[in-house]
Amino acid sequence: MRAHGLGKVCSGEVGVYTRRNPDAIRAVDVLFISQERYNRSGATPFLDVTPDLIVEILSPGNSWLDAMRKVREFLSIGVRLVWLVDLLSQSVFAYRSITDVREFTIDETAR
Numbered sequence: 412m413r414a415h416g417l418g419k420v421c422s423g424e425v426g427v428y429t430r431r432n433p434d435a436i437r438a439v440d441v442l443f444i445s446q447e448r449y450n451r452s453g454a455t456p457f458l459d460v461t462p463d464l465i466v467e468i469l470s471p472g473n474s475w476l477d478a479m480r481k482v483r484e485f486l487s488i489g490v491r492l493v494w495l496v497d498l499l500s501q502s503v504f505a506y507r508s509i510t511d512v513r514e515f516t517i518d519e520t521a522r
Contacts, residue, residue, distance in 0.1 A: 426457035
């Protein structure tokens with residue numbers, strides 16, 4: 412992506428504003444933001460423009476309910492695609508909306 416200038420990939424608990432006044436910030440595991448969107452970001456300590464893709468990796472201590480709250484929150488701010496990675500089931504759930512979801516497993520491409 413760097414060679415083509417498509418955008419930025421950030422990882423390691425990146426802070427993203429999900430609400431302003433009062434501010435709410437979510438830490439995400441991995442994100443991609445297009446160069447076009449990134450160019451609109453301000454000089455803030457956290458990302459103040461909506462990423463195109465957010466990847467969340469479920470930890471053993473995460474509940475499915477908490478994960479779905481995050482997915483809803485990310486989609487509500489205009490994230491185009493949210494991947495929820497479940498290492499235990501070796502699945503990735505790709506959400507374009509709360510009702511448009513595809514499951515990708517280690518054994519098949521999509522269900």
